[in-house]
Amino acid sequence: MARRPIIAGNWKMNMGLEEANDFITMMVPLCEDSYAECVFCPPYIDIIRALEITSNSGIEIGAQNMHWEDAGAFTGEIAGKMLKDLGVTFVIIGHSERREHFAETDETVNKKTKKALEIGLTPIVCCGETLEQREAGDAKNVVVGQIEKDLADIDDVTKVVVAYEPIWAIGTGKTATNAQADEACGWVRETIAKMYGQDAADAVRIQYGGSVKPDNIVELMQEPNIDGALVGGASLTKDFEKIVNYDKY
Ligand code: PGA
Numbered sequence: 239m240a241r242r243p244i245i246a247g248n249w250k251m252n253m254g255l256e257e258a259n260d261f262i263t264m265m266v267p268l269c270e271d272s273y274a275e276c277v278f279c280p281p282y283i284d285i286i287r288a289l290e291i292t293s294n295s296g297i298e299i300g301a302q303n304m305h306w307e308d309a310g311a312f313t314g315e316i317a318g319k320m321l322k323d324l325g326v327t328f329v330i331i332g333h334s335e336r337r338e339h340f341a342e343t344d345e346t347v348n349k350k351t352k353k354a355l356e357i358g359l360t361p362i363v364c365c366g367e368t369l370e371q372r373e374a375g376d377a378k379n380v381v382v383g384q385i386e387k388d389l390a391d392i393d394d395v396t397k398v399v400v401a402y403e404p405i406w407a408i409g410t411g412k413t414a415t416n417a418q419a420d421e422a423c424g425w426v427r428e429t430i431a432k433m434y435g436q437d438a439a440d441a442v443r444i445q446y447g448g449s450v451k452p453d454n455i456v457e458l459m460q461e462p463n464i465d466g467a468l469v470g471g472a473s474l475t476k477d478f479e480k481i482v483n484y485d486k487y
Pocket of ligand 1: 248410468
């Protein structure tokens with residue numbers, strides 16, 4: 239089954255409103271005709287402006303997190319439904335930085351993923367092992383365990399995007415080799431196949447993330463299990479256009 243590639247930029251806690259405005263305005267004409275689906279995930283405060291600038295461009299806007307309840311006493315949180323009502327279409331869930339610094343667990347990732355799907359947001363569910371886990375030969379167990387919990391009891395798994403991001407490759411300049419990245423994305427697909435059947439697994443798009451740059455994206459995209467990238471640092475610069483349009487360079 240043909241899976242449309244998907245390249246998403248995770249800005250993390252970078253770019254206030256004016257900077258975001260200028261950057262997205264510059265990027266829209268460069269990215270709007272991409273073969274790959276192109277998603278910008280700016281901080282919450284930039285989202286309304288980002289949606290205005292990208293309207294009718296085919297470029298999608300995602301959030302970096304959401305709460306699973308629609309409303310309530312959750313100081314400092316943003317509901318998935320609030321994002322959906324604005325016109326947001328994607329949401330990153332369970333990024334390793336949220337797991338590490340903000341007590342995100344497989345249980346909360348699962349709740350958020352189910353809620354996102356229920357309200358019509360496409361979740362980009364993140365998984366990936368630490369360096370210690372990889373060196374101990376535990377990478378596969380960790381990734382399989384995360385997917386089993388994060389994607390448990392989902393109605394239509396084909397609507398989920400998974401991002402495999404080895405933690406040791408995030409922001410370090412150290413990319414997984416193409417073979418390592420493809421192998422781990424294969425573990426994700428295999429696990430989904432066991433949970434939901436091969437056809438469903440074949441329809442799920444799996445991204446690689448971790449120091450993706452213009453000079454490694456082309457090779458990564460040739461791997462059979464890799465359908466795109468979740469890009470951090472390089473999504474804050476013009477380099478992102480070269481990654482999104484990897485098929486044209
Ligand atoms: P990086 O970040 O591209 O800067 O390594 C990837 C991510 O955290 O999603």
